[in-house]
Amino acid sequence: xxxxxxxxxxxxxxTIGNYIGAILxxxxxxxEYDDIFLFVADLHxxxxxxxxxxxxxxxxxxxxxxxxxxxxxxxxxxxxQSENEYIPAISWLLECxxxxxxxxxxxxxxxxxKENTNFTIGLLTYPILMAADILYCDSEYVPVGIDQKQHVExxxxxxxxxxxxxxxxxxxxxxxxxxxxxxxKDLKDxxxxxxxxxxxxxxxxxxxxxYETVTKKIMGATTDNDMLVKYDEENKPGISxxxxxASVMSGKTTEELENEFKExxxxxxxKYVAEITASKIEEINKKYLELSxxxxxxxxxxxxxxxxxxxxxxxxxxxxxxxxxxxxx
Ligand code: AMP
Ligand code: TRP
Numbered sequence: 001x002x003x004x005x006x007x008x009x010x011x012x013x014x015t016i017g018n019y020i021g022a023i024l025x026x027x028x029x030x031x032e033y034d035d036i037f038l039f040v041a042d043l044h045x046x047x048x049x050x051x052x053x054x055x056x057x058x059x060x061x062x063x064x065x066x067x068x069x070x071x072x073x074x075x076x077x078x079x080x081q082s083e084n085e086y087i088p089a090i091s092w093l094l095e096c097x098x099x100x101x102x103x104x105x106x107x108x109x110x111x112x113x114k115e116n117t118n119f120t121i122g123l124l125t126y127p128i129l130m131a132a133d134i135l136y137c138d139s140e141y142v143p144v145g146i147d148q149k150q151h152v153e154x155x156x157x158x159x160x161x162x163x164x165x166x167x168x169x170x171x172x173x174x175x176x177x178x179x180x181x182x183x184x185k186d187l188k189d190x191x192x193x194x195x196x197x198x199x200x201x202x203x204x205x206x207x208x209x210x211y212e213t214v215t216k217k218i219m220g221a222t223t224d225n226d227m228l229v230k231y232d233e234e235n236k237p238g239i240s241x242x243x244x245x246a247s248v249m250s251g252k253t254t255e256e257l258e259n260e261f262k263e264x265x266x267x268x269x270x271k272y273v274a275e276i277t278a279s280k281i282e283e284i285n286k287k288y289l290e291l292s293x294x295x296x297x298x299x300x301x302x303x304x305x306x307x308x309x310x311x312x313x314x315x316x317x318x319x320x321x322x323x324x325x326x327x328x329x
Contacts, residue, residue: 004033004176005139007041007081007130010058011050012196014065016205016277017184020248023069025143026076036076037137037308038066043081043088043129047122063297065207068287073296079304081133086312091125091132093319097162098128098154106150131155136312138171149175166322169315182244187221190237208285211278218242218274229261229269239266242273249276 006026014023029036040059059080067073081087103109103124113119127150134142134155142152152175159170186192188203198204202217209217223238231254233240243254250257261269291297320326 001035002033002141003035003037003137003139004029004141004143005037005039005134005137006143007039007044007133008062009041009045010055010062011045014062014207015184015194015196016207016245016281017194018196019069019207020182020184020245023066023071024248026066027070027072029143030072030075033141034075037079037139038071038076039079039081039133039304039308041081041130041133044126047120047126061208063301064288064291065284067291067297067300068284069207073300073303077304077307078300079308080301083301083305084308084312086309086316087132087136088129090136090312090316090319091129093316093323094131094135094158094162095125095128097165098131098158102154102157103127106154108147108151127151127154128158131158134173135159135170136315137308139173140171141176142173143176146177149177162319166319169318169322182248184245185237185241187217187238187241190222190241205277205281207281209281211282214278214281215274218245218277219270221270223266223270227265229264229266230258231255239269242270245277246273249273249280 008022026036026038040062042055042059045055045058063078063080066078071078106127109124109126112123130148130151131154134152135158142155144152152173156172156174159172163169184194186194186198186200186203187205188200192198192200192203194204196204196206202220205214205217221238221242223242224236226236228236229239229243230236231240231243240254243257246252246257247254252260261272
């Protein structure tokens with residue numbers, strides 16, 4: 001069975017950039033793969049201090065939003081990383097098969113340890129915990145952003161080393177790099193990516209914004225002066241960004257939209273983009289509220305944790321045995 005697995009760190013507020021760039025591609029994959037694992041990488045979030053109350057809330061909202069956006073729990077196994085205690089245990093066994101040199105050469109470690117010299121050991125062992133996430137369940141396909149590609153590669157190296165020292169134990173993972181698909185830009189400064197850590201509140205649409213707020217932000221989006229609804233990323237970044245958003249939200253191509261609005265002024269076009277985007281977000285929020293009223297999420301997480309723990313326990317026992325960590329009775 002070919003398993004695809006991905007983890008998301010519960011930090012920041014999900015934006016329509018995340019929805020378009022990460023959540024929708026995952027939803028599309030539901031149809032292509034028959035086995036998908038999606039987990040909240042809360043243990044990875046704490047390499048940098050997280051306010052406990054905020055972290056708890058984030059874990060909850062991330063899961064709720066993914067489900068509200070259309071991730072199908074019948075097709076995808078959803079769990080919280082820290083609910084599987086075998087993962088850190090496996091991570092330790094892998095740490096003892098990873099060299100300090102290779103871990104300290106990871107780009108993310110080098111950059112983050114430079115930013116703040118008072119970093120934790122967790123920042124160094126971060127990719128090994130990630131290797132445990134991937135290897136315990138023999139995931140062969142791991143979609144990640146380009147910045148995480150090196151971490152999937154080190155997981156593969158560790159797996160090869162373990163297999164050759166102790167015998168065939170792990171399947172080898174392959175990173176799937178998200179193609180540089182549509183990048184949604186900041187509405188106020190379309191030269192920048194719309195980012196959950198942005199300081200431009202009117203340029204970023206959160207998945208929790210109200211209908212009115214979304215409308216206001218889109219109506220106030222920066223455009224240009226030539227009054228032509230035309231896709232041209234270089235000369236018309238604002239309009240091109242709105243065309244991209246409208247295309248995802250409506251299911252129409254940007255050419256179809258250009259055609260539809262070729263006689264219209266920007267006000268009419270923006271009103272259209274605002275309406276379909278605000279309705280979509282309102283729909284997600286309604287679903288989110290419904291989900292949080294029922295016990296569905298708890299059931300989904302219980303089921304996910306059970307499945308993930310069973311697989312991890314099996315792999316942990318196998319690893320221990322192969323390494324001589326057992327007492328024959
Ligand atoms: P981040 O929010 O930067 O941690 O990214 C989480 C995921 O969302 C990654 O897969 C990103 O590629 C995707 N993502 C974040 N912001 C955008 C954006 N403005 N446009 C498209 N994809 C995005
Ligand atoms: N480190 C990843 C990120 O920052 C999240 C993550 C943790 C992950 N474990 C993983 C992604 C395993 C893929 C597979 O985005």
